[in-house]
Amino acid sequence: MTAALRLASPPFTLVLQDQGAQLWEGEGRLLAELPEVAPGPERRRQWGELLARALPGKAKVQILFAHSRLEVDCQDVPYLSPRERRDVAQRVVGLSDSAEPKNVGFALDVDPFAEGGHQFWVARHPEWEMHDCVAALEFAGTSLVFATAWQRAFQVAIPEEHPTGLYLALEAGLGRLLLFHGRGLQLMRAFQLPGIDPGNLDEATGELLTEMVAEECTRTLQFVKQKYRNLRFEDLQIVGLGDPPVHLVERLGRGLRLAVKVLAPDLSAFLVRGMAIERDRRDGLNLVPIEIQDALKLRLLRVTVWTAAAAIGVLLGGAWWLLRADGARLEQDLAQAQVAKLQRQRLVAEAEQAGRQRLGAIRLQRAQERQKTSTEQLARLGALLFDVPQGISLETVDVSQVPGDPLRFRFQVAGSAVSGRAFSVGPLADYVARLGRHPGMRLQPLREVSVSDRTPLRGQALGATEMAITRFQLQGVTP
Amino acid sequence: MKHVRERFLMAAGLLGLPALIVVFGILPQIERSRKLRAQIQTAHDEFKVLPQFTPLSHAEKEQLEDPAAPWRFRLPVIVGDRARLDHYHRVIGELQDTLRARGIAARGMRSSWDPIKASFSVPGGMGADPKALLPAQDAPELKVKGWVLEVDVPGATSQLFHGLGTVHRVGPILEPVGLRWEAGPEIREQKLLLRNLVLVP
Numbered sequence: 001m002t003a004a005l006r007l008a009s010p011p012f013t014l015v016l017q018d019q020g021a022q023l024w025e026g027e028g029r030l031l032a033e034l035p036e037v038a039p040g041p042e043r044r045r046q047w048g049e050l051l052a053r054a055l056p057g058k059a060k061v062q063i064l065f066a067h068s069r070l071e072v073d074c075q076d077v078p079y080l081s082p083r084e085r086r087d088v089a090q091r092v093v094g095l096s097d098s099a100e101p102k103n104v105g106f107a108l109d110v111d112p113f114a115e116g117g118h119q120f121w122v123a124r125h126p127e128w129e130m131h132d133c134v135a136a137l138e139f140a141g142t143s144l145v146f147a148t149a150w151q152r153a154f155q156v157a158i159p160e161e162h163p164t165g166l167y168l169a170l171e172a173g174l175g176r177l178l179l180f181h182g183r184g185l186q187l188m189r190a191f192q193l194p195g196i197d198p199g200n201l202d203e204a205t206g207e208l209l210t211e212m213v214a215e216e217c218t219r220t221l222q223f224v225k226q227k228y229r230n231l232r233f234e235d236l237q238i239v240g241l242g243d244p245p246v247h248l249v250e251r252l253g254r255g256l257r258l259a260v261k262v263l264a265p266d267l268s269a270f271l272v273r274g275m276a277i278e279r280d281r282r283d284g285l286n287l288v289p290i291e292i293q294d295a296l297k298l299r300l301l302r303v304t305v306w307t308a309a310a311a312i313g314v315l316l317g318g319a320w321w322l323l324r325a326d327g328a329r330l331e332q333d334l335a336q337a338q339v340a341k342l343q344r345q346r347l348v349a350e351a352e353q354a355g356r357q358r359l360g361a362i363r364l365q366r367a368q369e370r371q372k373t374s375t376e377q378l379a380r381l382g383a384l385l386f387d388v389p390q391g392i393s394l395e396t397v398d399v400s401q402v403p404g405d406p407l408r409f410r411f412q413v414a415g416s417a418v419s420g421r422a423f424s425v426g427p428l429a430d431y432v433a434r435l436g437r438h439p440g441m442r443l444q445p446l447r448e449v450s451v452s453d454r455t456p457l458r459g460q461a462l463g464a465t466e467m468a469i470t471r472f473q474l475q476g477v478t479p
Numbered sequence: 480m481k482h483v484r485e486r487f488l489m490a491a492g493l494l495g496l497p498a499l500i501v502v503f504g505i506l507p508q509i510e511r512s513r514k515l516r517a518q519i520q521t522a523h524d525e526f527k528v529l530p531q532f533t534p535l536s537h538a539e540k541e542q543l544e545d546p547a548a549p550w551r552f553r554l555p556v557i558v559g560d561r562a563r564l565d566h567y568h569r570v571i572g573e574l575q576d577t578l579r580a581r582g583i584a585a586r587g588m589r590s591s592w593d594p595i596k597a598s599f600s601v602p603g604g605m606g607a608d609p610k611a612l613l614p615a616q617d618a619p620e621l622k623v624k625g626w627v628l629e630v631d632v633p634g635a636t637s638q639l640f641h642g643l644g645t646v647h648r649v650g651p652i653l654e655p656v657g658l659r660w661e662a663g664p665e666i667r668e669q670k671l672l673l674r675n676l677v678l679v680p
Contacts (some may be wrong), residue, residue: 309492316500323508330515337522344526351530357543364554367676371647371654378655379643386636400657
């Protein structure tokens with residue numbers, strides 16, 4: 001859910017200091033100074049009015065606790081479940097002497113340099129402070145989206161992870177020395193830099209800064225050597241100073257054997273980046289009261305659910321509308337199809353009616369065609385059968401139509417052939433050959449062919465080849 | 480139980496409203512579209528092929544519907560013995576007249592038609608009105624039936640073919656279906672076989 005709280009544009013940052021507060025815009029540039037006011041209704045009203053003037057309506061605001069009232073503890077721990085984290089945090093808070101109600105935030109980091117593999121951060125500050133801030137923000141018509149500790153934002157913004165790191169954070173009038181072991185804060189020492197603005201150093205303020213930083217570093221290193229004997233570090237990484245004075249580099253290098261490196265020139269931008277990273281983490285250290293977080297989660301859930309419901313409703317409504325339009329189009333198609341069906345029915349009925357009315361005429365036409373064809377075929381066949389060669393005498397010719405289609409005639413011819421001067425059955429052979437040449441003629445084999453001597457009549461003189469007669473019967477079918 | 484009512488409303492909005500739209504809006508529309516498509520398909524399937532035909536012209540319709548049109552008597556409808564006898568008489572008469580007009584005097588005729596049994600006088604009742612032929616010839620339930628008439632043609636063989644070329648002039652349809660020819664020292668016969676078609680119920 002924390003990841004879901006990612007914002008499209010960077011929120012404004014309210015930085016709570018020991019004396020008053022600052023308002024930064026999204027990139028960390030100073031937008032307004034809020035004066036120190038007594039806690040309670042007066043602070044809420046005055047800060048609310050100032051915030052209302054400085055911020056646009058419904059602006060998102062995050063709080064960075066940078067004052068000394070904030071207490072931060074880091075412990076090496078094994079993995080803790082969410083419930084165990086709450087218990088440990090309550091125990092840590094319970095160890096403090098103050099009976100003042102505290103607003104608590106905690107986070108568990110994987111830390112390869114910690115015993116147990118994890119580092120547990122607990123941050124707390126007076127509860128009334130958060131109530132004042134929330135009331136002032138509500139007064140200004142803005143909303144609180146995130147709150148965390150200055151130390152935590154600083155640690156998260158460090159790009160590279162080292163076993164041990166010594167950092168110097170500088171801002172106008174104030175310096176902080178921080179010692180990290182892995183992801184755990186071992187030590188933070190704040191010191192005043194009266195009259196010194198790291199962004200605007202001259203020769204004199206540079207030397208003054210060198211003196212004060214060297215002195216604080218010396219004290220800190222002595223303390224560290226006494227308390228943490230196993231910690232070693234060789235450089236001092238500076239945030240908030242773009243171009244360290246030469247004196248500072250030489251002094252720390254020669255006296256304390258610390259190499260000076262610039263980690264980031266702008267402290268506020270560095271912290272804003274750290275806050276953004278922490279805000280986007282799933283279980284980041286968030287000091288926003290749990291009821292406000294729940295309200296934010298509920299609001300987000302509400303927006304998500306109703307947006308999803310609206311989107312689903314729109315999509316389904318669109319689908320329904322498209323289907324409805326498709327149904328209307330199909331209804332039109334059906335009406336057209338039914339009209340076409342009626343037209344076709346009518347056409348078919350007309351065709352059937354016309355066919356029925358023409359049936360008699362068609363029957364007659366077919367019969368006339370058949371009559372004509374039959375007459376032509378029978379006349380042609382008759383002419384062929386009766387056209388006999390010389391010497392052939394026909395006795396019977398019987399022609400009859402073969403039932404069915406196509407139109408065909410079966411015939412049977414009986415007759416006799418008188419022997420000529422050449423071969424005795426020559427005329428019959430000529431006759432049969434002539435019939436066989438007729439297109440489509442199918443002759444059956446000659447049957448009952450008999451050749452007999454011809455009995456000469458008294459007084460007739462017959463030659464040797466005129467002494468025979470051939471009787472025959474032939475059958476066939478022709479189209 | 481915090482915000483229970485709101486969470487219930489959210490669940491209803493996220494699940495109930497879409498379910499209502501689906502159940503009462505989308506699914507009925509899908510079913511309706513499916514039915515409409517099926518009806519359209521059925522309408523298309525019932526008459527897929529358009530019949531190709533030439534509509535009846537006015538003149539053709541008049542001719543086809545005229546019960547006294549000459550074409551009706553070439554392939555008449557025969558209902559009952561009286562009509563059959565009348566038709567028989569008409570075929571024989573017209574054939575004889577036609578052959579005689581061509582110089583052929585048929586020596587005799589035989590037919591294959593069923594024996595006619597009738598109580599009315601012949602040929603006194605032959606003058607039946609042709610318009611009384613029933614039913615109409617376009618009735619598809621009528622069957623075509625044929626009977627064969629054998630015509631004895633005298634004279635030379637050429638007379639047989641002469642007669643064959645004449646029969647198409649006779650009003651009723653006479654289709655030549657065969658011929659019989661026989662010649663001997665003492666006999667000479669030639670016969671033409673003609674089939675007449677009629678329509679019977």
